[in-house]
Amino acid sequence: MDVRARRTRARLREAVLRLASERPVEDVAVADLVRTARINRTTFYKHAGSPAAVLERVLYADLDRVRSGWIDDTLEGRLSVQEVWERASHALVDHLERYDALYTAGLVGRRSAVLHRLLVDHFVESVRTLLARDPEMLPAGDGPIAWRTEAHARFVGHGEFGVVEAWLSLPAPRDRALFVSAITSMLPAWLAPGPPPRT
Template identity: 25%
Template sequence: MAYEKADQRVRYTKMVIKNSLLELMRERPISKVTVTDICRKADINRNTFYSHYANQFELLSSIEDELYEDIRQVVGRTMNLEGSGKLSYEICKYIKANSNICKVLFSENGNKDLLERILYISHDFNIEKWKNEAKQIDQKLFDDWYTFTAYGSIAIIEKWVNSGMKESPGKIAAFIDKATEAVPYL
């Protein structure tokens, strides 16, 4: 019972630390955020912070990795159940449901590589699907096509997130799907 209570306190402390960093990053990039800033915002001492994270960059990396892993699981479930047809929608729905984190991480103060990492989760599945549909086409063409569609999708999602996510996830996903529906072998 004591272990469970301690574990609960650790989870709470980490949540407060993470939320404090995200709040600070609404105003400035990680390079301008110090551990002292985070500790003040979280109302904790530096020893508490350092018992969980080495620095503010490790903390940010931890937040990004959690988001990435959550979305990777969403992609895995979607690909296993329905193929890629609902993938854009499921990703957009997840982003909207986690808008507080995504608005910060996908903003100019966040890491531009994170959204790219997320959209490349389905890379192998899509390449395999395209190869099965057009066996005579070169692998490089498929990779180039995926890069083209992924970067276009990244731009649309960033614009959507940074403009306040006024459109529904379904509308954004439908746009992405329509814009990327051409296949590289036509």
Template identity: 30%
Template sequence: MAQTKSRSAVALRDAVVELAQQKPADQINVSELCRAAGITRDTFYRYAASPIQLLAQVLNDDLDTYTALTRHLPAAPAGGTVMDAPSRAWLEHVCRFEAVYRQALRPHLPTEMRDVLLTRIQNFMLTHAARHPHIRPNIDGTVMNERGIRLAAAYAASGSVGAIEAWLASGPIGDLAVPTALIHASAAPWWFSPVDDK
């Protein structure tokens, strides 16, 4: 029984990605997804409440690599910044699902898809600030407090997601170094302060 569920889950995940490459994710209905995956509606509802929720799960799982990078962020490499690895990781994720993200733009991503990116990036910024409190800037002579960090992390995440939406809307992603550099150039400089991993 467990193997049957596993095969169904894989079939569903493959099917929702394939369909989302052909049409906006929020226009996929349960019936067509079930036909594509070769399963029943009852089976579908064991895994998700809607096709776009299932797609969000697929995208979220793919970003596990990104989250792994946030746990032990290394010091800035020579010729780069401390944000290079995590920024590249989530942009590589967008590249893997470029057709899915591009189809979904109208002109912004649906909430379910946008929230996956927002949550991962915001959590990374919060983790980074907590691990390296010395990077926090002074605001009117006082080090930025927790409330301020949450505001800054939310701002950084929203800006990053908005930037990639704009980049996708303007044409092929191309060389990842370009959107990475543009996003970094638009970010608050204090996020890029050197860190000590001792």
């Protein structure tokens, strides 16, 4: 990507974060975004199809780092499952706090279907990725493995989003430890069977 394209992407990033912190991204018009980013519509459409697409790109880049750390910690096996989830939950809280204004504007009161879908998709894909790398984690049960993987991933993904939504509904400043405790205490047994014996 050349310097001009990087500069345009940076402007779009700053503009969409600012506007989506004031109102749900669905209410951000392309005209508002191009005016705030100081670019024209033609340039905008070379980079994205909508303000929501710009926001998704920004947030997914950050969430992908959270996922990568969680999966690496899980598969390395150096930490207990509890410690892995605590680290991952702290990393997720870091993300939520980094973008607090836009998550508050978009999710408190369930106003943004885009943010809802984005977070659920991230959580579901994280579980899918983990199970693809370690299929032995998937509990036994009825139905084909592909279906059980999808069902378990969606169950965990929607549940984790519910904890995020409940935590965001609290008045600021929010208690990080409360979020981490809730996530780790609500995990299904197959994801948190308890710490391995210390050697």
